[in-house]
Amino acid sequence: MEQKTKIHTEEGKQDLVITREFDLPLELLFKAYTVPDIVEQWMGTKVLKLENKKHGGYQFETSDAQGNVVLQANGAIHEFVTDRKITRTFEMENVPFDVQLEFLEFEPLTDDRSKLTMHVIYRSAVLRDQQLKLPFAYGINMAHDRLQEVVNKLR
Amino acid sequence: MNLRRDVFQAIADPTRRAILMLVASQSMTAGAIASNFDTARPTVSKHLQILIECELLEQEQNGREIYYHFNAKKMKEVADFIEPFRKMWDDRFNKLETVMKNYQSNK
Numbered sequence: 696m697e698q699k700t701k702i703h704t705e706e707g708k709q710d711l712v713i714t715r716e717f718d719l720p721l722e723l724l725f726k727a728y729t730v731p732d733i734v735e736q737w738m739g740t741k742v743l744k745l746e747n748k749k750h751g752g753y754q755f756e757t758s759d760a761q762g763n764v765v766l767q768a769n770g771a772i773h774e775f776v777t778d779r780k781i782t783r784t785f786e787m788e789n790v791p792f793d794v795q796l797e798f799l800e801f802e803p804l805t806d807d808r809s810k811l812t813m814h815v816i817y818r819s820a821v822l823r824d825q826q827l828k829l830p831f832a833y834g835i836n837m838a839h840d841r842l843q844e845v846v847n848k849l850r
Numbered sequence: 851m852n853l854r855r856d857v858f859q860a861i862a863d864p865t866r867r868a869i870l871m872l873v874a875s876q877s878m879t880a881g882a883i884a885s886n887f888d889t890a891r892p893t894v895s896k897h898l899q900i901l902i903e904c905e906l907l908e909q910e911q912n913g914r915e916i917y918y919h920f921n922a923k924k925m926k927e928v929a930d931f932i933e934p935f936r937k938m939w940d941d942r943f944n945k946l947e948t949v950m951k952n953y954q955s956n957k
Contacts, residue, residue: 698936698940699940699943699944700936700939700940700943701936702932702935702936702939704932706861706862707862713939715939715940715943717943717946717947717950718947718951719947719950719951719954723950723953723954724946724950726950726953727946727949727950733949733950733953736945736949737942737945737946737948737949738942739945811943826935827931827932827935828931828935829935830934830935830937830938
């Protein structure tokens with residue numbers, strides 16, 4: 696089966712491209728990025744600020760089930776063209792990753808299908824690879840945790 | 851020098867990627883591989899050595915010749931490496947799609 700979400704990376708480069716085709720009209724896809732309570736629903740984060748305009752900015756805050764803030768992110772919006780393009784920076788606070796630059800391009804495929812192309816540029820190839828490895832490392836940790844649970848039960 | 855080679859470092863080089871593509875189509879001798887490149891033979895040998903050290907290529911003695919095979923299993927490990935990252939985005943976008951479909955039908 697053809698994968699809906701694709702990641703294009705080249706070794707030694709400091710960027711990557713994420714593409715996704717949606718079963719949604721273009722306007723709805725764009726709305727998913729610009730209406731705060733919708734962003735909150737699919738990103739699973741609280742939107743503290745979202746200014747959809749050139750020279751605007753945004754701030755997200757994610758909490759765990761106990762209400763402790765686990766992640767804060769923010770960025771500046773560099774370019775904003777309704778239903779077409781958002782150029783912005785993205786930065787996670789209190790983590791050793793530098794700010795990244797994101798080019799989000801939205802295009803219609805048919806009346807009810809659309810495509811998102813997200814070009815992300817990191818400060819260095821090493822930083823990009825660290826970001827790429829995060830979910831991989833997380834997955835390994837999860838597997839370790841599960842293993843630990845099983846082992847604990849055996850005791 | 852017998853450092854453990856990093857697979858990602860190995861495929862970072864365009865010549866090594868070209869070698870992998872050649873050998874993926876059929877097993878070849880070092881001479882046959884080298885004949886596809888303008889690069890000096892010892893340079894190609896060095897690339898082959900690196901690819902063998904990181905297990906992307908395997909050697910097989912066939913009479914007097916040594917043939918190089920492509921190790922697809924090792925290559926799959928490389929592809930699988932970014933799979934969790936892809937999956938994370940895929941899950942996120944699936945959620946977006948579901949949220950927007952509900953939003954659309956509630957309008």
